[in-house]
Amino acid sequence: MSTHLYAFGSVCRGEIDKSSDIDLLACLSEPNPGIEPCRFSIYSHERIRDLWSEGNPFAWHLHLESKLIYSSDGNDFISNLGQPTIYSKLIDDCEKFRSLFSESLGSLTTTSNSTTFDISCMFLATRNFATCYSLGLGVPIFSRYSPLMLDSQLPISKKEFDIYVRARILSTRGYGDPLSNNDVNSVKKSAYAIVEWMNELADTYLSSELRHE
Amino acid sequence: MSEFNNRISAQRDILYVVNSGQWVEELFGLSSGAIERWVGANKLGKSTDLVILINEAAGKLFFLSNKSQEQVTEEYKHLSADVAALTKKISQELECFVRRQNL
Numbered sequence: 001m002s003t004h005l006y007a008f009g010s011v012c013r014g015e016i017d018k019s020s021d022i023d024l025l026a027c028l029s030e031p032n033p034g035i036e037p038c039r040f041s042i043y044s045h046e047r048i049r050d051l052w053s054e055g056n057p058f059a060w061h062l063h064l065e066s067k068l069i070y071s072s073d074g075n076d077f078i079s080n081l082g083q084p085t086i087y088s089k090l091i092d093d094c095e096k097f098r099s100l101f102s103e104s105l106g107s108l109t110t111t112s113n114s115t116t117f118d119i120s121c122m123f124l125a126t127r128n129f130a131t132c133y134s135l136g137l138g139v140p141i142f143s144r145y146s147p148l149m150l151d152s153q154l155p156i157s158k159k160e161f162d163i164y165v166r167a168r169i170l171s172t173r174g175y176g177d178p179l180s181n182n183d184v185n186s187v188k189k190s191a192y193a194i195v196e197w198m199n200e201l202a203d204t205y206l207s208s209e210l211r212h213e
Numbered sequence: 214m215s216e217f218n219n220r221i222s223a224q225r226d227i228l229y230v231v232n233s234g235q236w237v238e239e240l241f242g243l244s245s246g247a248i249e250r251w252v253g254a255n256k257l258g259k260s261t262d263l264v265i266l267i268n269e270a271a272g273k274l275f276f277l278s279n280k281s282q283e284q285v286t287e288e289y290k291h292l293s294a295d296v297a298a299l300t301k302k303i304s305q306e307l308e309c310f311v312r313r314q315n316l
Contacts, residue, residue, distance in 0.1 A: 038245055038275075096215045096218060099215075099218060100217075100218050100221060103218070113228075113229060113232035113239060114225065114228040114229055114239065116241045117224070117240075117241060118225075121221055124221075170241040170242070171241045171242030171244065171247055172244045172246070172247070173247070174241065174242075174247040174248070174249055174250035175246060
């Protein structure tokens with residue numbers, strides 16, 4: 001049995017703050033019950049190879065931003081896979097994340113409970129949309145601030161975006177100050193600018209694709 | 214709807230049910246950190262039936278999440294049905310919990 005452990009994500013970009021944790025990946029040739037699924041994202045070697053041949057964004061993330069921390073056989077499994085297949089699912093993925101954003105915004109505006117979770121999902125949709133878009137353009141950005149780092153930048157301030165980030169950290173780690181009513185109202189105001197931004201980027205990409213055909 | 218969005222929707226359904234209760238602080242998500250925080254903020258025992266059911270549902274969704282890239286399999290369908298059944302159980306258990314609190 002071979003085991004390869006990696007760190008990936010913010011720690012590999014040097015993006016460290018109080019809310020950062022260390023993302024860990026275990027690549028295994030066969031199941032290992034000793035590896036704690038709460039601490040590691042666990043993938044079989046076979047599944048990782050599939051992600052590589054699909055050109056999946058996660059494969060690109062690992063290819064560009066992972067560091068080997070342990071190898072049971074002296075090999076660097078991920079490095080040896082080389083570059084993943086070119087990413088080709090941008091249109092489908094953008095649609096998926098636009099839909100997630102709309103559903104979460106709908107929930108936020110029509111129900112009075114689970115607002116932090118809804119805003120956390122809006123963050124996830126926005127960040128993943130921006131990351132997939134950047135990957136589709138060939139300049140991948142995996143940072144949690146990817147929407148603010150694109151050339152076609154998200155038209156809201158970092159201060160406003162940080163409320164979405166806080167919701168995500170509360171939801172995934174249970175860490176941080178709860179959101180206030182002012183925070184939630186700020187999100188309700190900025191959300192429509194995010195919807196328009198997503199629509200514009202998707203339209204721009206589709207138009208450029210049509211021109212190339 | 215995509216499998217990814219379905220999983221989030223299943224998580225939201227559970228949170229709606231749990232957060233319909235009167236809590237000092239609502240449950241922010243089904244991660245272990247969020248559940249731990251909610252249990253502490255609301256002074257619940259880790260071994261209360263409600264907390265056990267929420268952890269069970271979170272475990273199943275976490276498993277589905279780890280399988281996020283997989284195609285829909287019989288295993289996935291089975292687990293999705295399990296999560297729906299657990300959501301119902303959580304709703305029933307919450308009613309019992311509230312009744313006990315009001316005694």
